[in-house]
């Protein structure tokens with residue numbers, strides 16, 4: 579049963595959001611991926627957000643670009659934590675996405691990550707950290723992931739990765 583719902587405004591967001599899915603995969607976190615557009619499929623968004631908690635989801639990761647209303651609208655309709663990933667847009671390089679997602683009115687929070695791939699990876703890591711609060715086995719896998727990351731950083735830039 580999926581614990582994290584990864585939603586995105588368009589299939590074109592998958593190139594960014596796949597990094598969230600791949601990170602959760604590595605950590606052994608059950609998740610699902612769906613295209614849910616705030617503008618093109620508003621009914622699908624309402625059904626998804628309103629049904630998310632009842633289906634057993636614990637965290638939603640929502641990625642969108644441009645007028646990126648998906649994370650905020652999802653947060654308006656679910657009590658679950660929503661982590662927003664600003665997808666890099668062609669016209670404004672994701673600044674539009676970032677500001678659309680970050681500038682929520684007080685009372686309806688969205689945890690906003692960095693623009694693009696780093697944001698997608700970190701949204702997954704944060705989702706895993708939230709779940710790890712009540713899942714010691716996952717907490718252990720998260721610790722191991724971090725240790726492996728640390729071990730993979732060479733001492734000097736001209737050295738090969740260990």
Ligand code: RP5
Pocket residue numbers: 586587588589590591615617641642643644645665
């Ligand atoms: C947003 O519009 C999506 O999240 C996507 O980032 C952007 C462009 O969508 P497409 O025109 O590529 O489908 O809703």
